[in-house]
Amino acid sequence: MDKLTSDNKLMASVDLKNWANLSRSVLNGIVGDYLEKEHNPLAIDMAFYQQNIPLLLDDTLAQQVLQGSGSVKAEKALSNKIIVLIHGLTNLETIWDLKPDSLGGESEGESSSNGRSSDDDEALSEKDNYGRRLQEEFGFTPFYLRYNTGLSIKDNGQKLTRLLSELIEAYPIPVEEIVLMGFSMGGLLIRSAQKLAQDAEADWLSLLSNCYYIGTPHEGSPLEKFGHLTSSIVRYIPRDYISHWADWIDVRSQGIQDLKDGLLHLNKEKRGADSDDPYEQSVRCGSFTAHAQHHFISGSLSANKNSLLNKYFGDSLVRHTSANPISAPEDSKQAHFNGIPHVPLAHSEKVYQQINQWFREHPDHIDLKFYEVREATKKQQMVQRVAQGLSNQEIISGSLDLLALAYDHTVDAVEKVHGAIADEPYSVLRKVPLIKDVTLPIEDSHKDILNTIYFSLKAGGKLAHKGAKVLGGKHSKENESEDK
Template sequence: MAAGKRSAAGGTTHRRQGRDRRPILLRGCHLHPSDLHGLGRLAATAVEQALHLVEEFHGAVAGALLRIQPVGAITAFVYRRARSSTQGLHRCLAALLPAHDQQQAERRSTAEREAVLAALNGLVGDHLAASDNPLQITMRLRTGGRPLALERQALAAAFPDARGKLLVLVHGLCCSDLQWRRNHHDHGALLARDLGYTALYLSYNSGLHVSSNGRQFAALLETLAREWPVPVEEISLIGYSMGGLVARSACHYGGMAGHRWLAQLKNMIFLGTPHHGAPLERGGAWLTAILGRSGYTAPFARLGRIRSAGITDLRYGNLLDEDWEGMDRFAHAGDLRKPVPLPHGVRCFAIAGTVGKRRGDLRGKLLGDGLIPLDTALGRHVHGRRALGFPRSRTWIAYGVHHLDLLSSREVYARIRRWLAQSGMRSSRSARRP
């Protein structure tokens, strides 16, 4: 057989190796077949919820304004038939589209797809997990966007020059681990280069409860410390936004489980972490409560209940199961959190961003970094038992910085590097002391 095919111009055009066998619709785009399945199921659920909303609104208007029977037999039948069609769509999607292939997804995934999946998981990740939707993200450690098998031989192959200093970076709500690289800057990669860390990145479903992710993260760190190919000298964590809450929750549940990795945890750095909640979520809770008080607008309160458990945890900064179990997470009940102190014996640092240009700037005081107020990011609270008590030398404010800029600011990186370098020198002196 000829190695190539002769062209009209007399040249040879070689056959393309590994012909793309995907449907034409999927070629040249970021979607996977399983993504279409997941998106279709999500769309069908959205249609079903929309039908519920329209039916409730129909009943409210007909009963209150027109003084007629809210939903008659014929109308109710129409709504039932419409909802049953969404169930048929679920079955068709399952039959027509191939099953989810995790290995194939990891091999073909793009940064654009990862960003969309991360946003979807942040918004409705609890629903994706509960419905076993293929769009859900499962927790794992990654490097360069590729998942790591937490087994000694696999880790030794992935890191032939493995060192005993581990740095784990934990992303925020609606983010992915790839988004630690922003504007050609990556705190983890630079700390690995400058201070000798091995940087690992946590990927997780940020729509789940913080406490659920915290418990999983604690178990994952225990496995990592046990299977790392060389003795672990130090673990440092950097948590961005919600990631800081997940890291604190992991310390709590790791302590309860008697995990050994906590003895190796030396440093925790929080970047724009809403230790005491985010005003945006509190505003959303108020809006949902107000809509629910009127018969005319109550159906629209259903829209506010779509947001994920992870988002509602950000109202006050929930860390534990006790902060939400047995409660209506959409109810406006005030701050009922159980106070959780910073982990004992760990050097903890907090960096807050502010859109203000200088100290005392009123705009900066009111807005913080645009999402997280200064006091919340620095762990301050009017009630002393809730204040985290970061030493002043371990807090820092980045001026003229928005929330996302904390990931790419060179000044923020210089501060992190200085803290970790000083911490390393103290540890070395302590190790040499007889």
């Protein structure tokens, strides 16, 4: 009975940690640009993660990877070939974990932890996913990226480019091959990083051999296009108490808004006089590295390939034509899976079998080499690895700041509605010559009262923001230095 109680407590602890991390990733996806701008402690810093712990890219990297390698033999944990897996909007790196009961993601009798039982950190390392399988079957060392998905694609692309350079520098042996794999927004990040690395002549780009884009909205997502259209229509309604709701619709991160057109915005930067075709421009925008092989994977809601559901909604978020863009290089490879919706594409047995087949077809000009684990390395002091988590103070600080933001928008909305409705009778009375002179002082007095009330309410919001910064400690100091 005691053991059962202990196991239940452990599972509750694991679930709570997972829920907290997922909630934080969702918040970052929705308002991540605001979180970073305000140095809110809930903002996620881009890093490679292993067992829910960020890897430090320094001379201890080998020890960190070896400690978290789980059942992978130490001699096979680090090779000269690496694969970087990049999740999508509001996700964590756990999106890659294969789920035996998920739609399209059956692992044919295997459990997601391969039947192993261990503590919560070790259980995370034993999860079955694309990266782990590619390590076991082809020797590629997997690195899982976690990042703030609310930032613009360009900003995250710049961060990824720098992080890859730092990884190559910190890696214990020379890296000779890199494979990038992105799910949904992660695929756009891969393309953005390639473009920025090409412009900056980053060393890692020459090592890139293959790119995988899984359910990526290269030419935009219909859901975000609908959101943008709705906002535009509402904003043009000639009544302030209606049009202001467009501001609420637009309270979504730049990362989400970038999904409207995928990477077609690069065409505007590269548009030439010879062609106005966006797809031709996209081909020449430089975001598909010429010497690398590019692979595109798409899914759909219905198993019936001729279904109207598939035609209009694709995999629920991305249409087939966007996931398999016309702008793809001529020698690229494509695969489509009817009946596998958007999210399961990241952890599907069927999708992995296709990836596995493509890996077997890769030209293999580079011999696989492994980091030599010496006895001295094994006896080195263990690197202290702490699971990524926020203190109670940081959680309260970040939450208070977000509540204050919601309060600000609410007060703004009420003020606009109140003002617009109150102005309507006065606008009619102003047109009556005999009453006009009498109503003007009353109108001015009414406006003064309203301004005083809403000024006081907004002051309360500012006070809440300041309180959040004080609670945030180091975050508040960063804000103060920027204000100066």
